[in-house]
Amino acid sequence: MAEVILRQVRKSFGRVETIHGVDLHIRDREFVVFVGPSGCGKSTLLRLIAGLEDITAGALEIDGEDVTDKTPKERGIAMVFQSYALYPHMTVYENMAFGLKLSKTDKHDIDAKVRAAADTLELGELLDRLPKQLSGGQRQRVAIGRAIVRNPKVFLFDEPLSNLDASLRVQMRIEIAKLHERMNATMVYVTHDQVEAMTLADKIVVLSAGRVEQVGAPLDLYHHPQNLFVAGFIGSPQMNFISCEVLETSPEGATLALPGGGHVLAAVNATALATADRVTLGVRPEHLFHAGADTDQAISGTVEVVEELGESHFLYVRLADGTLLTARAGGDAPQSIDSTVRIGLKGGDCHVFGADGKAMPRLA
Template structure:
């Protein structure tokens, strides 16, 4: 097993800075995910690690060895791309064996590696087929197998599931998780899909504009986002945000007032919070619940949209001031479009964000 260390990495295209002084230690054997919107620099970082892009400054170390200026083939890293790029005239076996033959690996060793990878990826019955005779998911497994047979120090995955339909993405995601458990090799995975990140990662690097917005375990990032950007990017449906005014609270916790005059008492400690009066209240849909509209301690609004997803229901509630919040209701909720309802908040699960987007949390939560 091996780790990867990025030290002061810069990437410039002409006068445009894409990555600036990027520092990251990828631990041996971990499954690290770069997560962020298009254009945030995650694929550029991946390509620099692979040697497909030159760094403008900084160093890349793999297993303690400086590989910054080595050719891609000399880094002992295997990369799986978004597009399968299989040889159409070759069988699955030959696609997986081709790279090994080119570097002179003995025939018996090639066969051992291909057969082992085929068993691991459930491709044994497909070894004599050509790519045109297989589904998209099977082709992607072949592309992964072609990387596995190299027995590299680390794997790089650049959005490998984005061309698959929803069902295949789910199945292939599980196969990748199992592959990591079997190989216990360092893996870096690039995606803009938070479900892939949350379900695969040992740690997630949330990226924004070429920098790390937050680095942490999946549930840590979910429950305690460092910034409003992270809070809005992680979670489906996204966190609800409401502009509020801070008001005095004698109990050591912050109270806020919504534009319609409703006061909300939070469990966010006042100590350490900036004195600015304008804040943003953040609350996830599952921290809201629907109650009777006449209760005095709730927000009041009308249901505009109701999404019934089988195991859960999401209600989009338009509050009296015109703002919209999404509430996770019970799977068997009877709420209908047009209903007047009350919305209660779990005060221990709300977040506050200052004008610069920094987050302040109600309390530490136990995360796994």
């Protein structure tokens, strides 16, 4: 397998630049996920690595070789697309073998590679079937098998699970994770689903408007988002954001005034803040809790919606300033619609973002 290095990679369509100077190092055998909303440039960036789009400026290296101007077949990559792209008149075996036949691989080698890939993907009993006789998950495994037989340096996945239903997506997510572990391969995976990103990736690349917002391990991005965009995108449901005023700063953090009264001491490095500054307080739904009357660090609001999930529930609470807060807790909800609740916050779970949207460093 191989590492992939992007150096100030840019892509323009006419006068419109869509990828803005991306620097990225994908290590050998690493599973890297590009994630972001629709139109953020993640698929375009993947296609630049694949050679399906020309790089306008910058350089791309695969396995230590500059492949910026090389064709896709010269890059040693294999790509799995969102659509299965299987030949309907060919069997599973023929679909998986087709690329090898085009490259004039020996018949015995073709047979060995196809059957080995089929065993890896549990397709051995399906080799004589046509695509129309397969389920969606089986078709996607055939598409992955077609990539495996080429023995590429890098696997590229462009939203491979988006056409599957919810249960199949979970199953295929597990299969892809197991495949990476078995093959120990370099994989680059594109998705708009941050749950897929969190569960599959060794490293996540969060993209917005053609720019890299943050790169890091899944839990690093969850616990230490660098800005409002990453904080709002990573985590499901997304982080709550509350506009607050700084009451006081100290070595212990920033004391913030909460809407409708109350306060919270957020455990962040507050040296860049001053009294009366406006900041954004961020707190995840799972870090909020039902607070008693004796809890100082709490905020009050009116319950607008209750979602019962069985093992947990969500409360959607309207605060005094109009902000809708999402709180998650285990079990059944004791609250009802239109009831007033006090929601507690722990300073160690809080994030604070300045006027520029950047996060204040959290205290250990």
